[in-house]
Amino acid sequence: MFAAILLFAAAVGVILFAASRVAGKRDRAVAALYLLPTVLMLGVGLLYPGVRTVYQSFFDASLSNFIGLDNYTKIFTDAEQLTVLRNTAFWVLVTPFAATGIGLLYAILVDKARLESFAKALIFLPMSISFVAASVIWKFMYEYRPDQRNVQQIGLVNQVIVWLGGEPVQLLIESPLNTFLLIVVMIWIQAGFAMTVLAAAIKAIPDDIIEAARLDGVGPWGMFRFVTLPAIRPAVVVVMTTIAIGTLKVFDIVQTMTGGRFDTNVIANEFYSQSFRSNDKGLGSALAVVLFVLVIPIVVYNIRQLRRSEA
Numbered sequence: 001m002f003a004a005i006l007l008f009a010a011a012v013g014v015i016l017f018a019a020s021r022v023a024g025k026r027d028r029a030v031a032a033l034y035l036l037p038t039v040l041m042l043g044v045g046l047l048y049p050g051v052r053t054v055y056q057s058f059f060d061a062s063l064s065n066f067i068g069l070d071n072y073t074k075i076f077t078d079a080e081q082l083t084v085l086r087n088t089a090f091w092v093l094v095t096p097f098a099a100t101g102i103g104l105l106y107a108i109l110v111d112k113a114r115l116e117s118f119a120k121a122l123i124f125l126p127m128s129i130s131f132v133a134a135s136v137i138w139k140f141m142y143e144y145r146p147d148q149r150n151v152q153q154i155g156l157v158n159q160v161i162v163w164l165g166g167e168p169v170q171l172l173i174e175s176p177l178n179t180f181l182l183i184v185v186m187i188w189i190q191a192g193f194a195m196t197v198l199a200a201a202i203k204a205i206p207d208d209i210i211e212a213a214r215l216d217g218v219g220p221w222g223m224f225r226f227v228t229l230p231a232i233r234p235a236v237v238v239v240m241t242t243i244a245i246g247t248l249k250v251f252d253i254v255q256t257m258t259g260g261r262f263d264t265n266v267i268a269n270e271f272y273s274q275s276f277r278s279n280d281k282g283l284g285s286a287l288a289v290v291l292f293v294l295v296i297p298i299v300v301y302n303i304r305q306l307r308r309s310e311a
Helices: 002-022 025-056 070-077 079-110 116-128 131-141 156-163 177-203 207-215 220-248 252-257 267-277 281-310
Strands: none
Touching: 025 281, 070 079, 070 281, 079 116, 079 177, 079 220, 079 267, 116 177, 131 156, 131 177, 131 252, 177 220, 177 252, 207 220, 220 281, 252 267, 267 281
């Protein structure tokens, strides 16, 4: 609590000092008045909760006994927590690349097509519904019923397996396959977002560059590799990093489809489970801190790329 107050006071001091350097003495009060609500909201809504979460991560479940780094040690040594970290790594390594790649493919295929607007609306449609609704849809897609006489599969995936002569499978309990099946839902949602941003970036490429490349005899693959991709690289970076940050925080899909069972848990869902179901505030806070630390490099990289593109 005391540390949070000190940090908040320091932030206010820095901002007021900057305001006094930029503006004259006459305008300091006005500058401070405009900045004060923002500083207060950042302090109350961001700085204090963040500092308090870090503080609580060094305590036990009841937050009554200081245990040092024991919570962090458990996260990186306990078998169950290591599975959580493994699954989170799967999500972060697969989802941004797959969603961005599929979105880029969509953007290229629908560019200047006859039904371009309709195709884009259809592809973007999953992005317009909630993660919970998308998870319910895909849970029905993966639905399993025992292979018995007069019992029909209601899940499309298992029905296709039966049509191909196979046996229906309980897809959502088979690890690590179930984790990748959950990732498919996130890719399905985010591909529309990637397509929208990348399609706009492709349309922003100057026509004279495209015409010059065609006059030089550049084929479709060369056009994509040497003209389109370099031109839209900043947009690709923004899309990938945005999806990566959203993927690190994924909660709704896991909670709705499996509840974190069958070795499908990820950090965000485990944080919720430990904090509110198991009532282990210390471990839950430590998981939140780990999640925050994992997001920082992606945000820093995104900012650097944006500055480089603007230079």
